[in-house]
Amino acid sequence: MSAEQLPSLARTVEALLFLAGDPLSVAELAEAAEVGEGAVAAALALLAEQYAPGRRGIQLRELGGGWTLASDPASERAARRLLSRPRASTLTPAQAETLAIVAYLQPISRPEITRIRGVSADSATGTLLERGLIEEAGSSQFGAVLYRSTTQFLKLFGLRSLEELPDVARWDPSPEEQADLRERLLRAGEQRAS
């Protein structure tokens, strides 16, 4: 199977189509490549031949007045398997901590989670929301969004109810201390942050 070298302009146009998510017009391509529209049209014709349907896993399509690269529909089954596989079933330490805080202290606001963790919880909260492990539960008196755990969370952790969350005393570095868990976590978080 041969694969000769594409002319320089066709390579540039190919790279631009690859990088851009949306269709690019001939005018846009010409401006970016600093050549005339005629030259771009010729390059596109060459690429259209290369990317003719059925030849490759990527196709060149003319859509909405512009050109774009798209995956071959024949690969749809594999693409679905790849892109919709269950997200990595492990939680990152940041996600596990954020989820634990929500599970044990719910409802709780993001600023409080941040105070306890000592670092921003935005990315972890976002992922947990997206994965359906936590959800919004109204707003605090200061207007901050509150979070609670979901039914999905209970299912994934094999819990019938929140009552079944393990007693933290087992992992507690100073179990003799008699303060409220929320208060102690906030205090520890502030000490770590200072």
Add this chain to the structure above:
Amino acid sequence: MSAEQLPSLARTVEALLFLAGDPLSVAELAEAAEVGEGAVAAALALLAEQYAPGRRGIQLRELGGGWTLASDPASERAARRLLSRPRASTLTPAQAETLAIVAYLQPISRPEITRIRGVSADSATGTLLERGLIEEAGSSQFGAVLYRSTTQFLKLFGLRSLEELPDVARWDPSPEEQADLRERLLRAGEQRAS
């Protein structure tokens, strides 16, 4: 210029690489395409030939523990004009040092980084986190957040794995130079004591 038809599996692999932004391992590709890893490796070899540097506007690269498609650097000027954002490609010396320490000594805490650098690494660590070059990796026994490098780091630095980083000892001074340094330090210490 001819462009024959790629075999079906190579087309599927090409489509998957095109759709996924991040490097895909042979195992991931095999699972998505529902074939053995050997078949995927053969398809990748075929694609590698198609996408050999200089042939197309897109290159096939082995990076960060997997395979990914990337634009040919020759199209950078046009890409910059089109996307009107420069590729964030520079690091300040402080960021580069912090990244080097994390890459070599991961997982490592911020205080440890500071101790090695002799100056605070807070701002550099923040920027590296934001740029996705490092990420959190749990906490040390003293509660300090640990950091490790990301796949994004490998991807942007053109590395297949951390193993590709050269041994740091390579930059050590020769034993004679070290002996010489030690002697001078001792002499300085003696002068001080006298």
Add this chain to the structure above:
Amino acid sequence: MRRHGEARSGGDGEAGAPVGSARYGARMSLAALELDLDVFSGPFDLLLTLVLREEVDLLELALADVVLAYLDHLEQRGELDLETATEFIVLIAALLELKSRLMLSGEDEQLLDIEPEQAAAELLARMLDARRYRAAATHLGELLAAEHGVRFREAPPPLELRRTIIAPADGSHSPELLGAAIGRLLSTPPAISVLHIAVPRISVAERLEHLRTLLRRGSFSFEEAVRGADRMTVAVTLFALLELYKTGEAGWEQQESFGEIAVRARSREAPSSLALAGRAGGLAG
């Protein structure tokens, strides 16, 4: 011919050759330091350079001048880079600490308790470590530069291909993961020792009072005045003693280096009596 291990590239050879881009003269001049401030990137770097230029004596370096040079440098640049400024402050603090240790040589048992060989080995190890990762950083910079122009597709895959169709299995996560996370979050870092910062709880006035009480006996040894006291108290007592000397209330003498300091009351009318005083009697050991 001595081979210079170098903090940066270039420069070599006999005494006086520049170390890389750090253009130091035979003595580190202020102007040279000012030039170097553009490029220094860490105190260990500077320290390494200082040690390599063995003729530089920190004791002879006026750190206040270094600060002034830095301020001038900032003014010329017309902007304040916070990161560099922070590094400078850390650097100058490190140099101050080092210099104060040099000036207190021998006195500070706690801090200089280690053998010179051990100290040298430790410092060498730290300098080599810093240097190693600085070189590694340069290497990473080269790798990144070699990738210049390589871009990756950032467009998200079509939504219809992303929709989750396979649900993760029930009970696939262990609840213990959550308990352990809470345990981690409950842990606090060990208390940070601030002993070396020495909050002055002792005032000069207090120590003046103490010395004046002792002076009523006519004489005493400094050792006696500070017996059992911490370093800070010793230092403040010394200040108080200087104050008494200034006011003419006390004088002292020391027969030999590191020997006992005998303090005695001095009449304001006859300051010369100090010079004539022999080793004061009645000194406790």
